[in-house]
Amino acid sequence: AQTVTQSQPEMSVQEAETVTLSCTYDTSENNYYLFWYKQPPSRQMILVIRQEAYKQQNATENRFSVNFQKAAKSFSLKISDSQLGDTAMYFCAFMKPFTSGTYKYIFGTGTRLKVLA
Amino acid sequence: DTGVSQNPRHKITKRGQNVTFRCDPISEHNRLYWYRQTLGQGPEFLTYFQNEAQLEKSRLLSDRFSAERPKGSFSTLEIQRTEQGDSAMYLCASSVYRGLYQETQYFGPGTRLLVL
Numbered sequence: 001a002q003t004v005t006q007s008q009p010e011m012s013v014q015e016a017e018t019v020t021l022s023c024t025y026d027t028s029e030n031n032y033y034l035f036w037y038k039q040p041p042s043r044q045m046i047l048v049i050r051q052e053a054y055k056q057q058n059a060t061e062n063r064f065s066v067n068f069q070k071a072a073k074s075f076s077l078k079i080s081d082s083q084l085g086d087t088a089m090y091f092c093a094f095m096k097p098f099t100s101g102t103y104k105y106i107f108g109t110g111t112r113l114k115v116l117a
Numbered sequence: 118d119t120g121v122s123q124n125p126r127h128k129i130t131k132r133g134q135n136v137t138f139r140c141d142p143i144s145e146h147n148r149l150y151w152y153r154q155t156l157g158q159g160p161e162f163l164t165y166f167q168n169e170a171q172l173e174k175s176r177l178l179s180d181r182f183s184a185e186r187p188k189g190s191f192s193t194l195e196i197q198r199t200e201q202g203d204s205a206m207y208l209c210a211s212s213v214y215r216g217l218y219q220e221t222q223y224f225g226p227g228t229r230l231l232v233l
Binding site: 004033035037043044045046047050091093095098100101102103104105106107108109110 | 120121148150152157158159160161162165167172173208214220221222223224225226227
C-alpha cells in the first residue's frame with residue numbers, strides 16, 4: 001500500500017528566509033504524480049506545486065520548488081523568500097490510480113509552517 | 118471565479134441525528150471526490166463520482182454514509198445516525214480528465230461537522 005510520510009509536524013521560519021519541508025513516500029508504481037497542497041487556517045486547500053515522476057527536472061513555481069529524488073522516494077518542498085502569507089498547513093500527496101481510470105490522493109499528516117515577522 | 122463550493126460550512130448536530138452536506142464542483146469538472154479530514158491528519162478518501170456514477174468507495178464509508186450525484190453536477194453526502202467519531206472536516210474536490218495522469222483535484226472549503 002502506498003504511504004506518505006511527513007516527519008516534521010511543525011516548523012517555523014523567519015520572514016524572507018528559506019525553509020524546506022520534507023516528504024517521503026512508498027510505492028511500487030513507476031508512473032505517478034506528487035503534489036504539495038497548502039491549507040491556510042480556516043481556508044481551503046490550494047495546490048502549490050506538482051511533480052510528474054517521469055520527469056527528472058524538479059518542478060518550480062515562483063518561490064516554491066521541489067527536490068524530487070525518485071530512487072530515494074523523497075519529495076521535499078523549498079519555499080524561498082518566505083512571506084507571512086505562507087503560514088499554513090502543508091500537505092504532501094501521492095496520486096494513486098484506480099482501475100476505474102481515476103485517481104485518488106494519499107495525503108501525509110501535514111507540516112504546520114509558521115512564518116515569523 | 119467559480120471554484121468548488123460546499124454548504125454548510127459548519128454543522129453542529131446531536132448524536133443520532135442525520136446530516137446532509139452539499140458540494141458544487143467547478144462547472145466543467147465531471148469528476149467529484151469526497152474526503153474526510155480529522156484534526157491533525159491529512160484528508161482521507163471516501164468516495165468518487167464520474168458524472169453521476171459512483172465508481173469508487175472507501176472502506177471508511179460505512180453503511181451510515183451515502184453519497185449521490187443525481188445529475189452529474191452537485192453532490193450530496195448524507196450521514197445517518199451520526200456518532201461522535203463522525204466529527205471531522207468533510208472535503209469535496211473536483212477535477213476534469215485531460216489525459217493519463219493529467220489530473221489535478223481542486224478542493225472546496227469543506228464542511229466542519231461537530232457531533233455532540
